[in-house]
Amino acid sequence: MGSSTPSEIPAMATSxxxxxxxxxxxxxxxxxxxxxxxxxxxxxxxxxxxxxxQVLANEITFRSAFKQMLDSVPTPFNKCVDILLENIVLDPGFRGFYDWAKANNIPIVILSGGMTPIIRALLDKLLGEDSSWMQIVSNDVGALPGKNINEENGWEIVFHDET
Structure with a gap:
C-alpha cells in the first residue's frame, strides 16, 4: 500500500x-x-x-450492472456530453454551499461512480471554469479497441480501480 504526502493530495494543498x-x-x-x-x-x-x-438481490454486482447500462448507450461520447449539458441542472442548494466552502478554504472532493470527463464538463457549465479547484475521484472513459470515443459504439467506462 502506498502513501502520499499532503502536498501530493490536491485537497490538502492549502492545509x-x-x-x-x-x-x-x-x-x-x-x-x-x-x-x-x-x-x-x-x-x-x-x-x-x-x-x-438484480443488484439489490445480490444476483449481479453493481459494477456489472453499471457497465451493462453504459454499454447500452451507442451515442458518440461527445454527443452524450452535449446532451447532458442540455439536460442536467445543478441542485438548487449546491451553489450556496459551493461559494461558502470556497470562501472558507474547505476543499470539495467529489467521489463518484460516474466518469470524470462528464463530471468536469457539467461542473464547468454549471459553476464556471472556476470549479477546477474541486478534486474529482471517479472513473474515466476510453475508446473501445479499434474505435474512437466520438463515433457510434466507440466508448466504454474505464473503472478507477478493481472495487
Whole structure:
C-alpha cells in the first residue's frame, strides 16, 4: 500500500481544517447523468431498474450492472456530453454551499461512480471554469479497441480501480 504526502493530495494543498467529500450525480446535480443516458439514449428505464433490482438481490454486482447500462448507450461520447449539458441542472442548494466552502478554504472532493470527463464538463457549465479547484475521484472513459470515443459504439467506462 502506498502513501502520499499532503502536498501530493490536491485537497490538502492549502492545509485546510476540513475537507468535504460528496457524491456527484443526484447530489450536486438534480438528476443522475448516467441514469439519464441509460434511460434516454440506451436500453431505457425499465431495463435499468431491472438491473438495479438484480443488484439489490445480490444476483449481479453493481459494477456489472453499471457497465451493462453504459454499454447500452451507442451515442458518440461527445454527443452524450452535449446532451447532458442540455439536460442536467445543478441542485438548487449546491451553489450556496459551493461559494461558502470556497470562501472558507474547505476543499470539495467529489467521489463518484460516474466518469470524470462528464463530471468536469457539467461542473464547468454549471459553476464556471472556476470549479477546477474541486478534486474529482471517479472513473474515466476510453475508446473501445479499434474505435474512437466520438463515433457510434466507440466508448466504454474505464473503472478507477478493481472495487
Amino acid at each position: 485546510p481544517k476540513h475537507i468535504f467529500f460528496t457524491d456527484f450525480d443526484g447530489t450536486i446535480t438534480s438528476r443522475d447523468s448516467n441514469d439519464y443516458m441509460t434511460d434516454n439514449l440506451g436500453f431505457g428505464q425499465p431495463t435499468r431498474l431491472g438491473l438495479n433490482r
